[in-house]
Amino acid sequence: MGVTRKSIEATLDLLWSGLGRPRRGPRHQLTVQRLVEAAMTVAEEDGVEALSMRRVAARLGVGTATLYTYVPDKAALLALMVDEMVGQATPPHTRPGGWRERVEAWAREDLASFRAHPWLVEMTSGPYVGPNGFAWMDSALRALDGTGLPEEEAYAVVGAVDGLVRGHVGRVVEADRAGRWTSPDGESFASVQEGYLARWIEPGRHPAIERMDAPPPTPEEVFERALAWLLDGVERRISEIRDQ
Amino acid sequence: MGVTRKSIEATLDLLWSGLGRPRRGPRHQLTVQRLVEAAMTVAEEDGVEALSMRRVAARLGVGTATLYTYVPDKAALLALMVDEMVGQATPPHTRPGGWRERVEAWAREDLASFRAHPWLVEMTSGPYVGPNGFAWMDSALRALDGTGLPEEEAYAVVGAVDGLVRGHVGRVVEADRAGRWTSPDGESFASVQEGYLARWIEPGRHPAIERMDAPPPTPEEVFERALAWLLDGVERRISEIRDQ
């Protein structure tokens, strides 16, 4: 079907002003809040791939079609779930310490939150901005108050860190998932795959990888180093501004 | 159904050694290569969400079930598509210039490639490593030869940049998509959403955002700044090692 102006407006209405009580006819027997909670429970228990309108409806004990009186479509439900999760994050500017401690703490909390709720990964680059997302952005900008960064550069820092987290989350979560998998004989995914690599790789064709003797850093370690380097760069920029 | 040992092995077999000709019975009328090409055409023309086994089969003029003699499941087909795209990338270590130019060029090419083939975004954090992916990793490590970085740190740099690109790609592609959308009256997605923001935001509650007068940088600009900061941090680390 695709996105229509109507579905966009309905979704934004829901995000920003919620659902009014009907002027006539029977009252709602549910609330949007309960719907979102039920959807999050399903995602939590059985993963995103199991999150279907039918399952949410079943959990609430209503007919499937009923959901569509609360929510224009599934995409809107996902947007509400995301905004709900964002609302539970600690506002970055309230954290203790200097700008760098604040940013590091928020980035790590973000990563941890994605790890704990992997369903978030697959649904957080949507175009909708809800009230909680908006408030979070403001708080993140305020976490950089006092650095002397011009506004558009502070915005870029927030975006840069956010992008870094999002990019690394995929690998971390994937590693968690693959780490959980084991064959009936107890072999891990990694060891099965390594068997193939060993069998098929021609010696000498991959000198840089062959040179590595230690096991490569885990996705989480890579993330930590990436964050440190990125913030080193930002720090340099901040002192450049200060000294000028 | 889930992932079974059998499906993992079948996928890795296909990635690394391809499909042998059958020892008995009729010969194959297709090749895996043609199947992958057809799948990429469908994804290119109609988007990932339209990429279904039935459509690929229809495009090739064969029955749907036939595909399953070439490929164990859809996930394997996606893994093949990804490895195929990776194979088309320029090997980072062959680029001209110093390490920084090489890394920047590869990061930008990656981003451009994701923009041109948005279907890639939704399917590139899978756990499978194919021959092209493996060779690319080796080449990326070699692009950092001569920097003096210890091997596991070079690996982290590659991972850091790769993660950064992946994280920003979502926003860039989403912005492209939203930018393409226009209502019948010619309004853009952004302007519709801004109307809502203006209507619902209480003045004074978001001081940092209100303070911004210029429009915020585009996702692409944010990416460029993020890349520069990250590499500034790496550069500092490299000279730290050199001077020690």
Next chain:
DNA sequence: AAAAACTCCGTACAGTGTTCGATGAGGATA
């Protein structure tokens, strides 16, 4: 010549998001 192994593919199953239309509840109006 028989058997085995293999490709091809129609059909079916269990699921998906969403729409339609019937039913009846209940606030607004005469």
Next chain:
DNA sequence: TATCCTCATCGAACACTGTACGGAGTTTTT
């Protein structure tokens, strides 16, 4: 108070999805 009209509810249906199964036919091996 009685009527009207709006609205929530939800069974059924539509057009899809990935994939398992089993039969038909083809090629190679025994």
